[in-house]
Amino acid sequence: MGRVEGKVAFITGAARGQGRSHALRLAQEGADIIAIDICEAVPENSYPQATEEDLAETVRQVEALDRRIIATKADVRDFAQLKKAMDAGVAELGRLDIVCANAGIGGTPNRAEDIPEDEWTNMVDINLSGVWRTAKAAIPHLKAGGRGGSIILTSSDAGLFAYQNIAHYVSAKHGVVGLMRTLALELAPDMIRVNSIHPTTVDTPMVQNEGTYKLFRPDLEHPTKDDFAAAAVGMNALPIPWVEAVDISNAVLFFASDESRYVTGVPLPVDAGAAIK
């Protein structure tokens, strides 16, 4: 008996990285999946975005677990697209229990005074407003189910404290905590729980790219993964450079399952102790 057997989960940014990992972990424990991803390049992002092939691979892997998945190319900046994908998925799979607002970008590092206007706007539109739109599209379905539900918002350690050179990312991720607390209060009477997860560095394409390497190793012209690891380990209390996507997925699974039936309004770091260092 899986820990989320019979439940349906909606996941944004599900083509690869943490989003795909969440889809697989929840499917392993019995959930069916409604997945969306933009599957195209976001302007001024310093690393390549997921593709339609990536989303197709998520579908293949979930189906290999004998679970159902409805995957749609959709952008969290466009409420109509998001709502259409969610409504279609719920119509097909019959219910909605779990929401993972995971879609996010890393952006391009800059000092606060040098961030271009359009990059600021785009960052907040995806990493904060996109999370709000995801919740907004999901709430009617969760309420209609009458069984409560669990919304898990992906924030970051950058939602709890600042890192230099990513003011737009830090601001958006702090905003996710405020959104989480407000949603948790507003939805508590309906037994809909809302929590946020705060990863340290995760070993995914958003982090493992030359843009991030240079952010952490400005001293090197062409920093490698090992050069980055040497700097990343210094941010964590545990002696590891980063966590794996599955570590975030296991926290998502806990929040999604009935084992956390009375946990709401909680910012949960999965951060190797970075926040206390």
Added chain:
Amino acid sequence: MGRLDGKVAFITGAARGQGRSHALRLAQEGADIIAIDIVDQMDTVPYGMAKPEDLAETVRQIEALDRRIIATKADVRDFEAVKAALDDGVAQLGKLDIVSANAGIFSFGAMEELTDAEWDELQDVNLKGVWHTAKAAIPHLRANGGGSMILTSSSAGVKAVQNIGHYVAAKHGVIGLMRSLALELAPDMIRVNTVNPTSVDTDMIQNSATYELFAPDLPEEERTKDVLGERFKTLNALPIPWVEAVDISNAVLFLASDEARYITGVVFPVDAGQLIK
């Protein structure tokens, strides 16, 4: 395959309530248990504390799950007694992976009315006893090459409630202790986190003394569990009066398991949204 197969857990205050529940939940997932409890009455505690037959019942229930348990009468205020019980348990069960510092007491009074005896006894159990538990466990966890400590704090460890100032101070102190332990032990891959419950449906709150604290305006015969439930409900965001012991145990299980292998230094509320209300 249990989520804690092959692991050994040390639990204080294991004779009944949350401690017994933790022992059972961890044993269900494959852990063997080292249990202690004072199983005696303390002078300033205004409700009946656990008895030797309660600890014997915990032993019976663990053995019914086909797990091993070494249970000893020991007081967390007495470091030598804690150490002797733990050392003996580790000698018999072979190792130590998990520590649940759960033992705690409750009493109440306005700040200007609390006696030295009430203040001191509560600090000695609820804060110093947690430190004793950690201190006795650290050498065994180091020898084990890592581990997970879960300290039981409270929503009163983050936010004050009136008329229990000594409890609020002690439970805030547990968070400071947790963060210090998490930093000091991170290089050894020993993780330390707190769980922070709202009201839990155990003997520590379901007693006439606690009912008087919550309903001083009502005559004693009108202080029923249902009436008190309505008062307790006002503390929480979710529309429930209290959580069950198993809800705390499920959080302890998550933090104890390898699913939380990179989670350390975290305050983990299981509080029906009390802290955001």
